[in-house]
Amino acid sequence: MSSTSLLRIAARAQPSTFFRSNGLRSLTPRTSNALYAVPALLATAGSASSFSTTSIRRSDNEETFEEFTARFEKEFEQVNDVFELQRNLNNAFAYDLVPSPSVLVAALKAARRVNDFPTAVRIFEGIKAKVENRGQYDQYLEELKPLREELGISLKEDLYPEPAK
Structure with missing residues (x-):
């Protein structure tokens, strides 16, 4: 035409x-x-050429927390580059919940696999932003401390300490 x-x-x-x-x-x-x-x-027509490998979730078929955890663990195990890692992190943190420690372990291992230190540090920033209080953040830090030390991931608080007032 x-x-x-x-x-x-x-x-x-x-x-x-x-x-x-x-x-x-x-x-x-x-x-x-x-x-x-x-x-x-x-x-x-649909999303035949969509970038996402995550299936679309409809509101009539609610996903349980266990299904969410299993889905994102699988997604992070299949990550091959930084783009996929960051896309999956954005998808995981977009929900109105804090991902389980097993999902975060898979994400941290994926960050190490693609050699992306800044994203690994930002995973902890995402946790800090999603939790309701400092006590919950400390519980996540305690749970993930062995893996954090194994992978050599520093926290933003350690890298850039707050100046004393």
Whole structure:
């Protein structure tokens, strides 16, 4: 289809029907030609070329914490580069919960496997941001202390101590 045909369609359309903020349906021209509907069909066809390997979770099929933990442990075991590691961390920390220590162990081992020290330090920053109080953060630190020492991961508090006031 030539660009002049698109301009003709845009010029003929009523402004009130062509520029609706009603979603993709309003952007699809109202003619019977099937070529116009292709972009709208592609947009609603699904995520065939999605970057994520994580399956879509629907609200009608709630995921339990154990399923969440198993899914992200598996995701972190399959990490091959920094992009996948950071994407999986963003996905894991996007939920309204703190990931279990086993998920964090898998994430820390994945960070070591892809040789990404800054992300390993930021995992602990993410834990600190997600927990409700300092006591919970200390429990996570205590649980992960042997692995942290084994991998040589420092905390941000150790690297950049707060100045005394």
